[in-house]
Amino acid sequence: MATNARTLPLWAPKIDPARWVDNRVYTDPRVYEREVELIFNRTWLFAGHASEARETGDYFTTTILGQPLLFARGNDGAVRAFYNTCRHRGSKVALEACGHASAFRCPYHFWVYDLEGRLIGIPGEEAYDGSGFTKEENPLVGLRCEEELGLLFVTFNDDAPSLRDYLGPKIVETLATPLAGAQYEVVKYISYELPVNWKVFAENARDGYHVPFVHPFFRKASPPGPYFLHDNGHAVQRLGMDPSGVEPELWAKIVQHTLPGVETGDGYIVTLFPDATITLRSNVVSIDSQRALGPSTVLMESRVLGIVGDSQDVRDIRALGHATWFLNPVELEDAPIFIGQQQGVAAKGVRYSVIARGADATTGTRGDDNRLRQWWTAWRAAMGVEINSLAIELD
Numbered sequence: 001m002a003t004n005a006r007t008l009p010l011w012a013p014k015i016d017p018a019r020w021v022d023n024r025v026y027t028d029p030r031v032y033e034r035e036v037e038l039i040f041n042r043t044w045l046f047a048g049h050a051s052e053a054r055e056t057g058d059y060f061t062t063t064i065l066g067q068p069l070l071f072a073r074g075n076d077g078a079v080r081a082f083y084n085t086c087r088h089r090g091s092k093v094a095l096e097a098c099g100h101a102s103a104f105r106c107p108y109h110f111w112v113y114d115l116e117g118r119l120i121g122i123p124g125e126e127a128y129d130g131s132g133f134t135k136e137e138n139p140l141v142g143l144r145c146e147e148e149l150g151l152l153f154v155t156f157n158d159d160a161p162s163l164r165d166y167l168g169p170k171i172v173e174t175l176a177t178p179l180a181g182a183q184y185e186v187v188k189y190i191s192y193e194l195p196v197n198w199k200v201f202a203e204n205a206r207d208g209y210h211v212p213f214v215h216p217f218f219r220k221a222s223p224p225g226p227y228f229l230h231d232n233g234h235a236v237q238r239l240g241m242d243p244s245g246v247e248p249e250l251w252a253k254i255v256q257h258t259l260p261g262v263e264t265g266d267g268y269i270v271t272l273f274p275d276a277t278i279t280l281r282s283n284v285v286s287i288d289s290q291r292a293l294g295p296s297t298v299l300m301e302s303r304v305l306g307i308v309g310d311s312q313d314v315r316d317i318r319a320l321g322h323a324t325w326f327l328n329p330v331e332l333e334d335a336p337i338f339i340g341q342q343q344g345v346a347a348k349g350v351r352y353s354v355i356a357r358g359a360d361a362t363t364g365t366r367g368d369d370n371r372l373r374q375w376w377t378a379w380r381a382a383m384g385v386e387i388n389s390l391a392i393e394l395d
């Protein structure tokens with residue numbers, strides 16, 4: 001992208017502006033506010049897995065960017081997203097994290113909404129006669145929710161492209177092995193809050209440079225394969241498996257029950273812009289997503305997928321695979337790094353950090369920082385800026 005010299009701050013380093021990041025983007029509330037407006041309120045956000053609302057009447061609730069949301073599978077088999085807010089006096093309609101319902105009855109004055117969000121019952125409805133109020137004009141307010149390969153996404157943007165277009169054919173094709181080959185369900189869910197900016201993990205998932213230092217086991221047992229940069233800021237890193245150095249007993253377990261269509265040892269990390277990471281390791285798929293809670297707080301969520309009908313033993317093996325390949329490295333090894341980085345970038349006297357390693361090739365076997373730069377290219381496009389900064393506003 002051409003750089004407008006006017007946008008370059010005086011303190012900018014003398015390197016390609018695509019190769020450094022203004023450290024304030026990790027801490028400044030003004031940057032975060034702008035990201036909420038221009039990224040989170042416009043793009044598709046991972047919301048959950050289809051198995052979390054598998055049958056008609058199944059529902060779950062969540063909060064994204066402070067917005068109370070309700071996801072319910074309707075009589076037509078589609079999952080819909082609504083603001084979880086009663087049209088009467090604004091109470092939450094569903095209070096539980098998940099459940100099954102034939103309709104939603106608001107706990108305050110018992111107004112009732114059907115699974116498609118229509119307002120179908122009001123106690124003492126005749127008292128509204130003559131007020132101009134109608135049930136038809138007051139359904140639950142919906143948001144766009146789309147499902148691809150069992151992955152549910154939501155957007156606050158009525159004008160967003162379809163989810164399939166947003167993901168693009170290459171990402172859908174990559175995820176289809178193994179997700180198209182069986183019916184999956186969440187077998188394990190973990191969430192934890194970290195005192196870091198949401199971009200720290202999004203970047204880390206694309207940073208191969210730290211892996212030998214922070215994740216020596218992962219690096220040794222998991223040699224990198226080719227990477228691919230795709231449209232809209234999404235990327236794929238293929239991974240292999242190398243048993244040397246892995247305890248044989250552990251190895252024997254984590255290569256069992258390979259998922260449909262997957263060769264033992266094949267794997268990938270799919271990083272979706274802005275902030276979801278889907279990992280395949282032979283016998284387990286995991287989805288790691290983040291909910292930004294503020295400029296310096298993020299809720300990390302991790303879902304492990306298994307195949308419907310798996311025995312408990314098989315579930316345990318998939319969970320062990322996930323812990324071995326992904327969760328433990330992130331939770332135990334990366335999390336302290338994330339926190340140290342977040343504290344470090346708060347330093348006023350250090351204005352930028354560097355993502356200058358390697359070439360900008362869109363595929364190859366040596367990724368360097370190009371997956372990071374590609375992520376930042378998508379960030380700049382969304383934010384409408386020419387450098388990895390809001391320097392004009394912040395200086």
Ligand code: FES
Pocket residue numbers: 086087088089090091106107108109110111
């Ligand atoms: S607030 Fe929901 S019925 Fe009154």
Ligand SMILES: [Fe+2]
Pocket residue numbers: 204205210211214215329330334
């Ligand atoms: Fe890491």
